[in-house]
Amino acid sequence: MADTGSDKVKTVLRVVSGNFLEMYDFFLFGIFAREISETFFPSDDPYASLMATFLSFAAGFAMRPIGALVLGPYIDRIGRRQGLLVTLAIMACGTILIAFVPGYATIGVIAPVLVVLGRLLQGFSAGVELGGVSVYLSEMATPGNKGFYVSWQSASQQVAVVFAALLGFAIANLMAPEAISEWGWRIPFFIGCAIVPFLYMIRRSLQETKEFAARKVHPTTSQIFATLAADWYLVLGGVAMVIMTTVSFYLITIYTPTFGRRVLNLTESQVLLATMAIAVSNFIWLPISGAVSDRIGRKPILVGFTVLALLTAYPALAWLVREPSFGKMLAVELWLSLIYAWYNGAMVVALTELIPASVRTSGFSLAYSLATTLGGSSLLISTWLIQHTGDKAAPGYWMSFAALCGLIATLALYRRPAGGVQYAAPGNAIGG
Template identity: 35%
Template sequence: MQVSPRMMRRVVAASVIGNALEWFDFAIFGLFAVVISRLFFPAHSDFASLLLALATFGVGFAMRPLGGVILGLYGDRVGRKKALSLTIVLMAIGTGMMGVLPTYQAIGIAAPLLMVLARLIQGFSTGGEFSGATTMLIEFAPEHRRGFYGSFQMCSQALAFSCGALAAYLLTAHLTPQALDAWGWRIPFLFGILVGPVGWVIRARVDESPEFVAYLREKAEKKHAGRDSIKSSFVSLFRDYPREMLATLCICVVGTVSAYVFVFFMPIFAKRQLGMPIADVNLATFVGTAVLLVCCPLAGHLSDRYGRKAVYLPGMIAYGIAGYFLFRHFVQSPSFESLLLAQVLISFFMSFFWGPTPITLTEVFPVGVRSTGASITYNVGVLVFGGLAPLFNTWLVKATGSNMAPIYYVMVSVVIGLIGALLLPGAAARLRPRTA
């Protein structure tokens, strides 16, 4: 089926803008974790309050595999478009709750409980967002440019992190601590309520994925629709594609650790552990995520031309080496300049395994289980290694007394990611989309 340039632009906009709005809502909780910890999780010490807030941040990730499976199966059954419209409405509900919740001082224990509920709704929604938006994007894209178009999914995440960091910078730089605690932190969450109507309108204007429509037509012609089941589709992933599941899970590990250590944990670490001004930290994070935004399409394009593995392997190795030395330099000489250097160069190398990830996670699975397969591997990887990374590394620094502890966590993820890249199926470095 031919896709018009106009419809392709709409699909890119629906995937990128909608996904960026969702991830903006998800990111700002981590960026304002220090403020939220004081207002919703008062404890005997600031450190204990922060751990409770970061645990709540991690709770959202516990719902992501469930949301990924349910919304992934829904997308594989009724279509990518309907599933994406549902995820964006759920995210608006969760974010809107956070923006209007009274604090612990106002309503007591109900405040942190409602905050946890809002995070659970956010996590469920985000669980289906990545795979649904990515699947739609690559199924509309020309076969020889799917890596390039798929990379826009990671651009949308980088855009969300960048906008979140910019919002945090502007608020922390121009508001007093009292104003920030009283009302300033709520502004990004209230803005995030726009994710519902704006995202829904954008996604309502795109057609259903042509590859998915062809898949449904083929099922109907073969009269398999009546005998197929959700259970068989789910089980077939683990029975028929174990190597694909393991390889993509490992690739997700290195990507998610890079995001949740260098985008979410680094600002907390720089402020609390090294005493840097929070405005400087947020500005460096903004610049680093802007580098990701610009470089991910280049990495996706290179993966189309030279193959996924040819981009993954050197990118991960360079990221591991640069990450270690730049993080050590920052710890030894904490300053805005050393943090900015670390964020920019590490983000540059991150882009070379961020960019090809969306296409890799989807093209290894056939159409009928594509959204579900990508949901499971992505969300399990994020749950185990990403969502709890800020909490785990905050505790690890405190327990070991070493400011270098987080980088060893990163090194482990690099090894896992390299194993995943080597396990990618196919003798050739370039993977071909599977349609049956």
Template identity: 35%
Template sequence: MATATDQPNPQPSSDEAKDEGLTFGAVLGATIGNMLEFYDFVTYSFFATQIGHAFFPTKSEFASLLLSLATFGAGFVTRPIGAIVIGLYSDRAGRRPAMILSFAMMGIAILVLALTPSYDAIGVAAPIVVILARLTQGFSLGGEVGPTTAYLMEAASARHRGLAVSFQPASQQIAATAGALVGEILSLTMTSDALDAYGWRIAFLLGAATLPFGLWLRRTLPETLHRTETPSIQVQNAQAAKTLRGNTRLLGLGLVILASGTIITYVTQYMTTYAQHTLHVDAPLAFATTVVSNGIGIAAAFLGGWLADRLGRWPIMVWPQIAALLLTYPIFLWVVESRNSAALLGGLGLLALIGSIPYSAFYVALVEGLPKGIRGGAFATIYAVAIAIFGGTAQLVVAWLTEVTGNALAPAWYLLLATAAGLGAMIFMPETAPSKLAASGKR
């Protein structure tokens, strides 16, 4: 396998030196922004009703909730803008300054949301401030994932890139689980009046408490933008123009796969509401379903990255995705017909395991396949577009399909469509693992 030791470079650039540099602190520093993003997502979803009461009081409870959810959705609008601006900044100035900028903006926006007085205290200024905070947060989040994913790949050794990049999707599951647990603990230990008054603010402040630590971690990270990469990747990139136009096919495939993964992720997070509202199961089992699925998703993300380093990117994308396509409908049929813990925990847990494995391999394949000069901005942009279009609508589509059809299997239909689209794009993704390229002579 070709490694960085094959390069004439006066600086230490061996696989071993890179491995020493990619410490737990470096991984945490790179992914802490992604964690804060998903923690905020779950926390806002959990306390949407209380946020509506605080900033959008109306005579209608439903109208208040809709205004709260619309404010949450406003953050999706500015994601593509942030992806372009901060992503391009990372390709010019470096990954570290871009990550510091996005995390600082994100943390400040969450603090503003948590500390803004209610509508009763300052009137119409309250919802205006909250909406501006959400727009700012969306901008910062849009520019978060591209630079951090690029950083994880560039900081790791060639033989450990898959595992390193798998911390990106795994961090999403970790944060979503933490957010669900915080929400559950607060709801169990506080009265409804206390949650309305200040309990939801505690949840956001717990997330914002990571701001000083995260900024310190990111300031200590070594820069990776100008590191020399393995010859196999360099030659492969030299065969295509180092521009967006020269990588249109790869970016198009990546957009479809990211849309597929976004739908799967957001529908999975909807399972607590689905289990209670549609299947009418008890709340503890409904919450346990999401916690178990998230926990399994964490392990599956790491497993996918580990396997991608050993077997290549393409087979770990394609074969588990085929299994997910074949198992989705039978598992949902089992869940709907039985509505018991074995189906909800075991069946949906199995689906989370199989369905999460391919995306770690995909993440590393996409950042490896993109030229370094456009890697951060291009990845961030297509990720933000996929999230803005499909993440912001996934749960709404599932809820609407279930309501208009009266069929509890509606989520399975949407998941099948997303999984099939992702599989089709994965089949055409190139193999980018350095060991596979070296073995095939593409060096």
């Protein structure tokens, strides 16, 4: 029996549920970076304390390639559904650690060690979560609508950003700063722990994708690695394409609260309102971009919006920092949101099409996770750039570099046949 529209919507919601938890936790780390630094990485130098927090944030991204290499072949071999359950369980362990570990003042050096361990667990699971979700959505999509379906992987993250920002806004306005620093920042993490059982229940009801279930032969782990090695140019090109997405996303969402408070001297409420507006903007533009890419192709969108980023990222930030205001910050961030969302809406589905079907989860996850080790370090890199150049608009240079990577990769990959080498028939091109 054919799936109804209602069935498709329910399936999409089940698939992206874990995506919500991942981005919810990551964004909370950005909102409460100052409080986390004071709790787990205390120092006489606020800059050193904040950098230590951002290093622990970046440590999770360093684990992503390992997660992709370990869990990616498992999902390509065992199935999409089982893989999504495993990643959710590992992610939940990391969330629980960060929520409940006592501070440095209570248990000493064990506190930051356990927090870093929680970030490593989150990074390990996230290394394949995005790939697993994107591949599942691409394989369940109706003909001619793959871009629209896959775009909901990223759109679900925007819901998490809005939810986290609303909680942050409420806490900032209802609690005293001393109470927030002492224990109030933990409340959203406790809420994340509380919704884990619900997310697990709805993911358990997922069925295996018909495309995966119809395959007669599934590759072994060694065959998957051999295929990835043969298609190294696809993985490398995918990394360069994803860098544009991860850098721009983390700059306009995760880094915005810190940038707005420390660099622009705006209030907590102002930066959180701006962040919520960015997430709403992303949520609107992402599925539109995915749907348009289904009609006109992926390449025109990818090329057009990387060029826009190259031309405008630094000038926009330079205009903002000359005379900072809430209105100017909102305008600049919404412009960068437009660029990110249109590029990402076409890029994610493009990557699922470029990677061979037999290793789709492994290849996608490896490319995405390698790129995210750089993109996820945007908080650290941006803070360092501003500190060492004295230029408050310096994060614009970082986004411009990422856009250049995306442009070069797009032009290079779309000169080659899509798909790459299948493990069962080396040298044979496979469509997405």
